Amino acid sequence: MSGNSFGKIFRITTFGESHGPAVGVVLDGCPAGLELHEDDIQKELDRRRPGQSEITTPRDEADKVEILSGVFEGKTTGTPVCMVVYNKNQQSKDYGDVKNLFRPGHADYTYFMKYGIRDYRGGGRSSSRETIGRVAAGAVAKKLLSLKDIKITGYVKQIGTVKGEKFDEDFIERNPVRCADSEKYQEMKNYILKAKDRGDSVGGIVEVIIRGVEPGLGEPVFDRLNADLAKAILSLPAVKGIEFGRGFDVVYACGSENNDEISPHGFLSNNAGGTLGGISTGQDIVFRFPVKPASSILIPKQTIDKFGNSREVVTKGRHDPCVAPRVVPVAEAMASLVIVDSLMINKNKKISDFS
Template identity: 70%
Template sequence: MYSNSYGECFRITTFGESHGAAVGVIIDGCPSGLELNNDDIQKELDRRKPGQSKVSTLRKEDDMVEILSGVFEGKTTGTPIALIVKNMSQRSQDYNEIKDLFRPGHADFTYFKKFGIRDYRGGGRASARETIGRVAAGAVAKKILALKGIDIFGFIVQIENVKAENFDKEFIEQNPVRTADRQAYPLMEEAILKAKKELDSVGGVVELCIKNIPAGIGEPVFDRLNARLAYAIMSIPAVKGVEFGAGFKAASMRGNENNDEITPDYFLSNNSGGTLGGISSGQDIVLRFAVKPTSSILIPKKTIDINGQPKEIVTKGRHDPCVAPRGVVVAEAMAALTIVDMMMIHTGRNII
């Protein structure tokens, strides 16, 4: 069993390493006749790509996508879609000094223990650069969902100890932190840049909203829609926790307060986060996830080498002082892939 693939009806398989020749994705199960071109995918990759602002990594990559198969004369053919993005700005020499050391917070130690070998250049397969394939496939899924009027968007609600209090959707893509709070944005940016100046990093919390999803999507009991979404989000590098609706606050609420009352026209609240019994209720699906501080920092830390000997390490290279803003785009993609797949499963269940 290998876990480089995700989905059942709408299935993706990502490939490539951070410092390899390229990264990409194979999409199997995409319906035929969907209008699709490079720009549809590129606009999502441009939102994710590095080097766009002072709060992200200095690594510069154009991340230009190439469609190798599955599209003819501007429309999908129903056959596998192959998408590839070449790596153009590797600096593998940055990792020569630590090739035999395990970086704290990274997958170096566990990959070595599992496989007996690892690509030490930028984390190899465990690098967040693997998410390019997810975002590219997510762009295709988003096009499918747009035909159904389903909208997915994410935004930052917390950076370190700075929390958002206001919401302005239009502001999300107008600032590099991707927060929806104009007042909190300068403080969030300051927190990131302060950590960067101190050779450190910070984490954050992302909120994701899925609007206009019809009621009835989700498969009891193990493939609940919220369970599949949690699985998808938790598969993203650096994500450490997920909650839906009221989330952990529900533990301090009473049933009288937590239950979402129902009227003939709408629910009176959305503490459930848009699912009941793991099936979509027709309300907005609302979830939040925590992103840890970037593990690659320039502060010396204790570690061991591949022989188990104690060492000290400083991780050089070009790294985000906070990965949460770029994680927004990846989370949108994973949510879109999950919703399309679950809707296709639902359609098969209700074939008659």
């Protein structure tokens, strides 16, 4: 109801603020008997943490995870798994009058209007540090999916005007842009660095591919698999949309070209992006989403303070000139959570499953 939980059977609740004592997650609904170690979680957290290259923020956050519950002798017990990352450097620095300012592009204004109070330190709850909990739970989901040979791969498809074309999957985790096109990598990187030099930021487009999903996942009529994925992805900071399969370009298609024909050997195309009527077809599920340029920039901008006075603001500190690369593991985590949940929900659909 208050928006800090996600999922129905495999359900997470995240908590924590950027500069509070900790950020974390409670994962409820994980089956008992899954081997789970802190390393499984840490591996994914390391993919999202800052300080990984010159195009991400140089802030060095170790983000070490601790499992507080739900695991016994190296296995899950079926009870809630609470995972916590204690925040370092939460010493009370002087926030000056930043605490009264609403930074453009940030959630400062809206949190204040909603709650009448806000934790202004580093964005508080609206900080992207909140996604640590998502990634931690997503790591568990990924482990479950690996048991069913389902693989979720995200990568950066476009940075500013530079579009990737080739899809070299192995290249993705070997470059800090997380693009899949080794020929366009340098151009993308330079695009980001140029913005960084100006104290500015740039946007990107991320694509996610889910392979190995069986037909039948997703619930009609509201909880369609694509609708649940849309909600999951749009719940990420900085994401402004989503499209599946042919996406917005479907406007240029006719039904006769867009309908995916079926042969005895399977579908002949995948314009639909892996679902029909909101239910998985068994093909790859493919979606893309735009990531806005990071809101924290070094260029002065006009705003107001909480008393309504006109002010100028610059977001000091060290920031990502482009957040798209770091969104990739978070998007994968969200997609993993959705797929695991769908698999669990799908257990009670046929009378043969019940009896």
